[in-house]
Amino acid sequence: MINKVVSTVSEAVADIFDGATIHIGGFGEAGSPVELIHALIDLGSRNLTIVSNNAGSGNVGLAALIENRQVKKIICSFPRTAISVVFPELYRRGEIELELVPQGTLAERIRAGGAGIPAFYTPASVNTPLAEGKETRVFNGKTYVLEHALKADFALVKCHAADKYGNLVYNKTARNFGPVMCTAAETTIVQARKIVEVGQIDPECVITPGIFVKRVVEVSKPADESILVAEKRRYPWN
Amino acid sequence: MINKVVSTVSEAVADIFDGATIHIGGFGEAGSPVELIHALIDLGSRNLTIVSNNAGSGNVGLAALIENRQVKKIICSFPRTAISVVFPELYRRGEIELELVPQGTLAERIRAGGAGIPAFYTPASVNTPLAEGKETRVFNGKTYVLEHALKADFALVKCHAADKYGNLVYNKTARNFGPVMCTAAETTIVQARKIVEVGQIDPECVITPGIFVKRVVEVSKPADESILVAEKRRYPWN
């Protein structure tokens, strides 16, 4: 029988191993699976490669994971924000690797990973430093750069509602990278604001079909990252 | 002001020109825009290249368009069904061209066309006659074939409900190729079972955002192709 629901965030992330590559959803705070990330901090896996649009804010969530020195490398489009301090410091000291990827290329590389497409051509970044060393090719007179699929061992994603089959719906712009990341990881782990009965999600409105999800855990009152940052909270909790 | 609703199917298709390439939605009868196709038969544009999963049934819809000798070439995955007679006859007589494409490659080529991806690699058809003459490449020890985007001048699509912005929702498996085809045509023309007020479609459940749609026409009681075929109907109506 299929039941992907697990009881706790620590159980949900328990098999994340040292050296794993992890897709982490979210665009800034919107969609960031803060509680799953904190569980990963508790777990302590190290040498991680993180794929995420940003590199965290303040000293909670993804920033706290980096601050805890669990992250070897980050693949992202925008690691710098007004309230990000952890990543910039480590980066300037040369203590964390950065692979900078245009946002649309990042999304498409992840989607390709989930869709069995090993590589594709895109016009983004052509003639810029981010295409240096990459293969280019002309189609119909326009130059494109070859980009490769980006898969992960795990995906940590936040959604609005889930059922025990792993069907997911999201909330507004918290959807962002979640659906493509769910498709592109060996093990997709989701925190949902609520678990609903099978059949309660309209089949026309399912955003992530359950086939892409391995585990779901209910986090009914997820933290708002920006509030934690404003309150200068720090994880592990200060 | 944005209002994509037009009054009649003939108005909706009026600018389809001779020699156009047209994406036509549908998987068999499910999602086939029969009324738009019939309007195109009335219009009489010739020398068309049609991209569609199938090649029509009986003597209505896409089969009637072919029978009316408006189609020069068809790009599809499955032109043969138990009740298709028109295409097979013309094909055997060498009077219509066929480009046979694996179904998933067809869908992905159309999606790429809409997404600005000129080409991508796929494992489907490698080592088969359908990959003959195509460029292949090895990624991580596995061979893939290079496939190109498939765009069209027009897309004819059937949906369930639409608003004046062109936002669409579909019905069950009638969704099939509709959403990707809407993205990959210069001019996307949609027949909807109903036109609803802006705001009535839940923004979380919009399947085709209006940006991809040029014209919408209400066809409140679309014909069921299989009933027409069973009744041996023929278009223009016998």
Place this chain on the structure above:
Amino acid sequence: MELKENSGWSINEMAQKAAQDIHDGAYVNLGIGIPELVADYIPEGREVIYHTENGLLGMGKVTEKGSEDYELVNAGKKYVTAIPGASYFHHADSFAMIRGGHIDICVLGAYQVSEEGDIANWSTGDPNDVPAVGGAMDLVAGVKTIYVITQHCTKSGEPKIVRQCTYPLTGKKVVNKIYTNYAVIDVTEDGLVVKELAPGITFEFLQQNTGAPLLLKQ
């Protein structure tokens, strides 16, 4: 020993054999024809979710006569139902599931299967036939495990399991297991390994009716 074409297991028994190899929680795509019967024989206590490549995960049974929904069909264009917990999606997303390796098992029919697991099931190569491929090439290239269900021989008695396919290929080295009316056969690195023989079928008879060398399970 003389056996008629339909000797050994019935198609329902073949489907049952395949069904026993589908694990609890599997995501499964069933090809058109005999493979569709597999759904009727999933052992009690296992929950299997069916994918149909035209955009539905959680396909239910074929619709009862009179309650057909023309917009709810399967890949064979039969009218079907959807289970609670189903989801609809477009064709590119559906084949992303297939190509991306998310479907656990696909059960297909075949014209021929080679000893290396090549499969031919889309074209007889007859220039008078209208070629049609559908999703077969995507399925064999993308699904993790490919099962073939087929009569062991053609109607004229020719072996369908061969050293090299003579029909145009659907995919190369993709088939994992073959269920025929005579036997269940694994495709392995070492060759074709017979796992089970139908009642009344001997290994010698099986070998005589197979175009490639067979090994007996240790």
Place this chain on the structure above:
Amino acid sequence: MELKENSGWSINEMAQKAAQDIHDGAYVNLGIGIPELVADYIPEGREVIYHTENGLLGMGKVTEKGSEDYELVNAGKKYVTAIPGASYFHHADSFAMIRGGHIDICVLGAYQVSEEGDIANWSTGDPNDVPAVGGAMDLVAGVKTIYVITQHCTKSGEPKIVRQCTYPLTGKKVVNKIYTNYAVIDVTEDGLVVKELAPGITFEFLQQNTGAPLLLKQ
């Protein structure tokens, strides 16, 4: 003639100039900063739909203080609203809209724009800065028409419109029109064509403060 950095049009006037060039029914993506002001100046009677690359078509105004929704933000991570008729989608679909040429106009800021329409707006090249690109490269590569809004000169008085960008490029030959505090300038095959001068700005002054040759509109 001496002019201070903020001479000529105000940033609101610059936004207003750009807004006049946005047609009724346009799908528009506005970059972070001055470009965001453009939405306030769309002429009466025109309906414009805003796309934000983090997954919303039909973005409304910035949220009023106290009613922020932490899960409804724009690309600049400001809390925003959605209009009736909006739609949400995931990041790959959002950038398919961008890359696929479906967005009509994108309005961006810039460090530099070249006479051929090259733009540099993501990196100063300073190795002490943490590089960050966001969606800028996808936008300039994919959106049909690119408008740049920028102060004509840097704070230290250097021209931002140049023959060749010295900062790392975001894209090559992509900018169509530039709105500065001094002028509105078209990027054409023939070079930079001045369409309009701000009050009190002469062509000579403009040319002195521009790093590439300018043409006057015929």
